[in-house]
Amino acid sequence: MIKKFLTIKDKEAKYVTVSLNNNFKENSVDDKFWIYCKGCNKHIFKKEIEDNWSVCPKCSTHYKLKARNRVDLLIDKGSFFEFHFNIKHQDIINFPGYLDKLTFYKEKTKEEEAVICGYGTVNEIKSVICVMNPEFMMGSMGSIVGDKITYSIEYAYDNDLPIIICSASGGARMQEGIISLMQMAKTSQALSRMEEKGLPYISILTDPTTGGVSASFAMLGDIIMSEPNTLIGFAGKRVIEQTINQKLPEGFQSSEFLLENGFIDMIVNRKEMKNILHRLLTMHNLPNTQRQ
Incomplete structure (x- = not known):
């Protein structure tokens, strides 16, 4: 031709x-x-x-949304209070070039780490929120990310508040070795306490949610929602196929496939996410959720 x-x-x-x-x-x-x-x-x-919140106005294709913009999307204007935990980075296993890479991403993103944590109101309902930032080392979960999310969960528990976690990550941070894998257990254990008080945890999966994050807190939500066409999985398709020696179905790591097979509860258009969150939080009728 x-x-x-x-x-x-x-x-x-x-x-x-x-x-x-x-x-x-x-x-x-x-x-x-x-x-x-x-x-x-x-x-x-x-x-x-x-x-249009990084959504195509003609066909509703969702593009990646910056972490700060996602906070603005979900939390009422002027109500967000960010947690600033006094945590310092450490090169725990003396990984070559790790501290230089951290400095590079801090300067590039103007953020201290790969997650933003705080509390605010969702249509006047007070909630704790954590938003992962894939622009900072692919949203990888190291010890500080694990600490910030765990402290946020504990704040929600102590103050009888719901928690919302928006995941976007390549998984555990390899530069911290086994320490990064320990964050899976730490965050999961903290979330288990929320059930003691009947406090809801809503997990929002955004593109991509993979590795140790998807294998821990991302899939532990009382309600798990996702944006359309989100990549969700643990290992890559090629690795899985080589391991099990089988051909995988088309699109098996998409949010649509996971919804069809019962792994998530709903797929929500980004522009409707805040209203859906508000409806879900209203259903729980929690005592301390109103603006203070």
């Missing part, structure tokens, strides 16, 4: 090549302003998607 191309002159007197073949998806304009939506294959102005 012969591909047809047309050379034109743009406004800045630069020549660009535009394909006359509809299957050719190369951008002919500045990628800073326009993208081809991976869902509907439409040429979309980036600002439209950003202003």
Whole structure:
């Protein structure tokens, strides 16, 4: 098949090549302003998607949302109080270059770690919230991430509040070895105490939720919800296929597949997430959830 191309002159007197073949998806304009939506294959102005909580306004394809923006999405404006725990990083197993990498990601993301924790109100219902940040070392869970999430759970327990955890992670942080794996047990044990008081834990799975995070607190929610087309799993598809020597079904690590097979409770469009959270929290009628 012969591909047809047309050379034109743009406004800045630069020549660009535009394909006359509809299957050719190369951008002919500045990628800073326009993208081809991976869902509907439409040429979309980036600002439209950003202003729509990183959701395509034409086909509702969900793109990754920054952690701070997710806090703004779920928590009432002006009500968020962030926990600032006095925890210092340590190179526990003397992993080469680890402290330099931490410094790099702190400067790049302007965050101290891969999770943001605090409390605020969801349509006036006071709740504790933790939001993982995949831009900080792929949201990996080291000792400080485990500590911050555990302390947040304990705050919710002590103050009779529900907790919401938004997961987005590549799993345990390899630079901390066995210490990072211990965070799975620590966070899970802390969550088990919530049941003593009947305090709800709502887990929100976002793209991607994998590894030690999916194998611990992410899948322990009283209610587990996910965004559409979210990658959820433990190991990669190729690793699993090589281990069990079987071909896996198409899309088996997608939120849609997990919902169909009973691993999660619901898939919720990002723009509806806050209202759904409010309805779920209202059903529990907790004593200390109103704004103080």
